[in-house]
Amino acid sequence: MRNFATLTRMRIQLTLRNKMFLFFTVLMPFGFFFLYAGVFAKGQPLVVKFFLGPVVALTVMGSFWGLSAALVTFREQGILRRFHVTPVTASDMLASSIVANYVLMFPTVFLEFVFARAVFHVTNFGDLLATFILISIGTVSFASLGLVVASITNTMQETQVINQLLWLPLIFLSGATFPLVFLPKMVQKVSLFLPATYLVQGLRRAIFESAPLWDHNVLISLGSLVCWAILTFFLSAQLFRWEPEVKVRRNAKLLVIATAIPFLLLGLWENKFGNITSQAQSAFDSLNGPPKSAPPPDAPK
């Protein structure tokens, strides 16, 4: 436990000294934020609120990028090797990565909400508890995804290729960039198999529609992301390698596919019985037409 704590402190310190961090964890998310809020939403509070979910989801999902790169660099440079001769365990190393990432991510997300209020006059952020828990679970689960990427790649180049391959579908098919309703029906079906969709749509539901923690679809988002975080963390601990010379185990890729099983099943089920896409549709429609139910307190004048 103590090793975990001191490692977490070191990771936070090192990340704060890293200029790349500043770019990926601070500048890029704020860039997205102002692009969405200022350009897409044209500064209208209700629309900014609608896009807040996707923006926060993007910030949170970005975790896997930096985390996989950091861990692979540590391994390639023989830094992990040095820790290996100490009593530090693989779980200490991995858990400290996740917690450090969480601590560093949170101020950025918090500031996004502050800006939404101060700059774009969004006065109501929906259900705060559900939002907070979704953000937390999302950060942890996407950080774990980064750890898995680090454990199934041998070199930094491979890591970056996999990151790119993951990033594009995650942001384009989940509703994080274009609202889900803009996507063709076929693609919407595919998006129901992606973890990112559950994060983006869960956040939309909690922030925009003020859905509480026990809302059916919020629970589905939370439950699936928790399962996924546990599976990916467990897998990354299993596949963890301290030494640069030790290559990925052959069965590793199979195990990675295993972590996708929860979303495979959930996707099938949601495609058949779920209402996530229709909810996304009506949420989007409410931006244009007059809302059917009582207008939210911060509706555009």
Added chain:
Amino acid sequence: MGNSILEVENLVKSYGAVQAVRGVSFSVQEGEVFGLLGPNGAGKTSTVEILEGLRDPDSGRVSVCGLDPQRDSQALKHEIGAALQSTSLPDKLRVMEALRLFSSFYKRRRNPEELLKRFGLEEKRNAFYSQLSGGQKQRLALAMALVNDPKVLFFDEPTAGLDPQVRREIYDIIEELKGEKKTIVMTTHYIEEAERLCDRVAIVDHGKVVALGTPRELKTRSGGSTRIEVRLARPEPDGALKNLDGVADAREVGGAYVLHSHRPPQTIVAIVKHLEAQGNELVSLEIASPSLEDVFIEMTGRRLRD
């Protein structure tokens, strides 16, 4: 035997088709500096990494401080300290932070301030790791090996790649540790290092211990004789030089002939006479007291530095 703190019996380790360690056995006494001397790729690092619990052996028995590195690796890690080959620290970690961080991992700890002073890193306490010179990095690596006041220290090629002056600094540090009766297991491919620092040396080649003893024992075993190295204008037939006066052993190594002689003056006269009779010419002649290099040549037929 006294109290051996470390024992290795019939250690075997392969990587795929390559057998890196092929039945290595030795034991190390408490307070001893034990050296594994051999060329690169001889299996020294693999052996040491198994002892540290970083790799699992294929077969063989290993005990360090009474613990099995495979089964009790967690307990063992509290008892050992290591300066590994090809490791580094994060670029943006400061010297003092590194010492503090690593000492925080252990139950038993030494004062990081004292280590900083002792390894001459006081001025660098707030420097980033990336700002240190090669010698400073190595001194920090040795200091970090001591943060838990370990019972056994492992130094894997502690001076590889350092310039001669820095190398001497590292020798001084290791000699000081030796004075404190620390048990040290070190690997090296430098003869000078093994002769100067080690109480006992195991000469390792192709994954096997080919000779083991104190540097003095090993040298006397190699005939305790003077080494004469000659280069000739034309090659001599095998064995022709072996029969000369006083010669205990003669072999060709990389174009030169290395002879060991109990009576150097007589041997030199004999060589000159022999060459005259054969119509051959002497290109160069060197005389040296025997070193561990000779032992290595004798055991393997090759030079250490090849």
